[in-house]
């Protein structure tokens with residue numbers, strides 16, 4: 001795929017209705033549990049203010065809320081208005097009043113407060129883009145205490161690989177997305193780890209999911 005022609009802003013404009021179903025199916029209904037695992041690894045704490053970047057339909061909210069509690073806060077960002085509308089509905093349905101929403105692209109984010117934690121769930125695209133995002137958000141994060149966490153899929157390196165490969169192919173086709181399975185053959189520990197300070201790594205769910213966490217670098 002020619003990265004210069006790819007428009008990330010248009011992703012999920014076709015598939016937003018199917019999104020939650022496919023994510024839950026793929027993770028056998030354990031999605032919230034898996035998000036919580038990533039957040040725990042990264043050291044999210046009660047009362048933290050969390051940036052939920054590329055929040056989509058708000059699938060991370062339940063896991064985040066279960067740790068930060070009512071004194072914490074979520075700032076949820078997504079450029080896709082359809083996805084964000086579902087996230088807003090999810091917040092309203094659950095009575096979560098500690099969530100602010102914005103359709104600002106991460107590249108142009110402007111916050112009036114600092115945040116303790118930044119969460120990127122299922123929104124890995126490529127290193128250059130993610131580095132730019134980290135640069136943008138690091139302006140609002142404490143270099144010592146701020147924590148960043150990426151959680152995403154990868155192709156397992158074990159016996160499940162030939163089984164997962166066609167399943168992911170079907171998922172990607174059904175969602176009508178522009179990314180390919182080839183892009184899931186990445187090395188998250190090395191790639192994301194190199195963009196964070198003191199990084200921690202965990203692979204789980206049969207080696208299909210990863211969480212990488214750390215602190216903002218001084219060099220963004």
Ligand SMILES: C[S@@+](CC[C@H](N)C(=O)[O-])C[C@H]1O[C@@H](n2cnc3c(N)ncnc32)[C@H](O)[C@@H]1O
Nearest residue numbers: 054055056059078079080083105106121122123
């Ligand atoms: C795969 S979804 C992930 C949604 C959610 N984090 C989850 O775990 O279910 C990726 C989301 O990233 C959003 N996105 C892509 N580029 C973005 C940008 N530059 N700024 C804000 N959101 C962006 C898309 O609109 C989409 O909703």
